[in-house]
Amino acid sequence: MTAMRAAVYHGRRDVRIEERPVPDAGPADLLVRVTRCGICGTDAGEYAAGPSMFPVERAHPVTGHHGPMVLGHEFTGTVVSQGADVSDEWVGCRVVSGAGVSCGVCEWCAAGRTNLCARYWTLGLNADGGLAGFVAVPARTCRVVPEGVSDDAAGLTQPLAVGLHAVRRAAIRPGETVVLMGVGAIGSFVLAGLVAARPGRVVAVDVDDGRLTAAKALGATDTVNAVVDDPVAAIHELTAGRGADVVVEASGARGNAQRAARSAARGGRVLQVGLPHEPQTLDLDDLTLREVEVRTTVAHVCDEDVPAALELLTQTDLTRQLLDRVIPLERLVPNGLEAMLTGSVSGKVLIDPHG
Numbered sequence: 279m280t281a282m283r284a285a286v287y288h289g290r291r292d293v294r295i296e297e298r299p300v301p302d303a304g305p306a307d308l309l310v311r312v313t314r315c316g317i318c319g320t321d322a323g324e325y326a327a328g329p330s331m332f333p334v335e336r337a338h339p340v341t342g343h344h345g346p347m348v349l350g351h352e353f354t355g356t357v358v359s360q361g362a363d364v365s366d367e368w369v370g371c372r373v374v375s376g377a378g379v380s381c382g383v384c385e386w387c388a389a390g391r392t393n394l395c396a397r398y399w400t401l402g403l404n405a406d407g408g409l410a411g412f413v414a415v416p417a418r419t420c421r422v423v424p425e426g427v428s429d430d431a432a433g434l435t436q437p438l439a440v441g442l443h444a445v446r447r448a449a450i451r452p453g454e455t456v457v458l459m460g461v462g463a464i465g466s467f468v469l470a471g472l473v474a475a476r477p478g479r480v481v482a483v484d485v486d487d488g489r490l491t492a493a494k495a496l497g498a499t500d501t502v503n504a505v506v507d508d509p510v511a512a513i514h515e516l517t518a519g520r521g522a523d524v525v526v527e528a529s530g531a532r533g534n535a536q537r538a539a540r541s542a543a544r545g546g547r548v549l550q551v552g553l554p555h556e557p558q559t560l561d562l563d564d565l566t567l568r569e570v571e572v573r574t575t576v577a578h579v580c581d582e583d584v585p586a587a588l589e590l591l592t593q594t595d596l597t598r599q600l601l602d603r604v605i606p607l608e609r610l611v612p613n614g615l616e617a618m619l620t621g622s623v624s625g626k627v628l629i630d631p632h633g
Contacts, residue, residue, distance in 0.1 A: 282411030284348045301414040305363040314433030314628045315408045316352030319463045322618040341405040350409030351377040351402030354432035364417045372423040374435040375415045376580035377401045393577040431597045433628045439583035441467030447575040448549045453478040457522040460529025461493040473497035513541040530554045547571045606633035
């Protein structure tokens with residue numbers, strides 16, 4: 279076990295399946311044989327238009343990584359060895375990793391907001407990740423996969439944790455009307471979390487009928503096609519002119535931040551999940567006069583959101599609803615990254631590095 283196959287990002291539209299040495303587990307690490315690794319919009323965006331976030335052209339300020347990088351931050355697998363400083367016995371355990379690594383000592387870590395750590399970095403985004411046969415990962419980012427949760431389901435844990443963190447940030451209360459704008463890549467995982475929170479009503483808004491049909495299957499009570507109908511007018515009609523208690527904007531599409539704000543009720547809340555590619559306009563006068571609260575969310579808190587995601591995966595059949603395909607590593611570019619860019623993917627894509 280000295281070599282493995284890995285998906286290595288070299289630059290724009292240049293991802294190569296290469297042979298790489300199996301990494302060594304550091305003193306606080308686990309060496310994991312990867313069984314599934316997901317790809318997301320960040321991976322596809324960096325493939326199509328990067329590098330922007332990936333430290334290929336300049337060194338990452340925390341990890342020091344500089345140059346071609348192994349992709350993959352949504353992975354699960356089996357522990358094959360562990361570092362000398364890892365106290366518990368992990369070898370043989372099936373695990374998932376939150377992939378985000380925090381320092382544990384800064385003021386944000388001390389407050390439990392590890393996703394805002396001053397030295398935060400992510401495997402597969404800022405250093406070599408899990409889109410490979412094996413990955414070395416800090417043990418403290420890992421959690422054991424419960425019995426009965428398949429490899430496919432475990433591969434959904436990290437994005438589901440991101441969705442559940444967003445739901446926590448939205449502070450959903452029973453009986454509230456919640457609008458979710460964008461039910462694509464990350465939006466579908468936010469929707470799964472929203473449905474689990476049991477608000478009074480969940481309205482899904484998107485431009486694609488296929489995604490809206492999938493949203494209904496996940497538990498959305500109402501859907502709005504933003505191409506056919508003005509989403510703000512439709513939301514006000516559905517709420518008898520009141521507006522929604524909570525509006526979650528998960529698309530990052532141009533103009534949607536303002537649409538979300540206009541869709542919120544007096545005293546309501548707007549949560550921004552999607553990352554816009556350019557600055558957005560917000561009518562702060564209107565927001566202020568109606569006392570609409572605006573929040574944002576990023577990543578997840580490993581200690582809270584990863585266990586919650588695993589628990590939800592034991593209770594529901596989200597794999598059937600959220601998974602589009604499992605492909606071998608060699609098909610990553612044509613059937614994974616390119617398929618995402620052309621819109622021919624209707625759910626999560628997982629890669630089997632050993633398939």
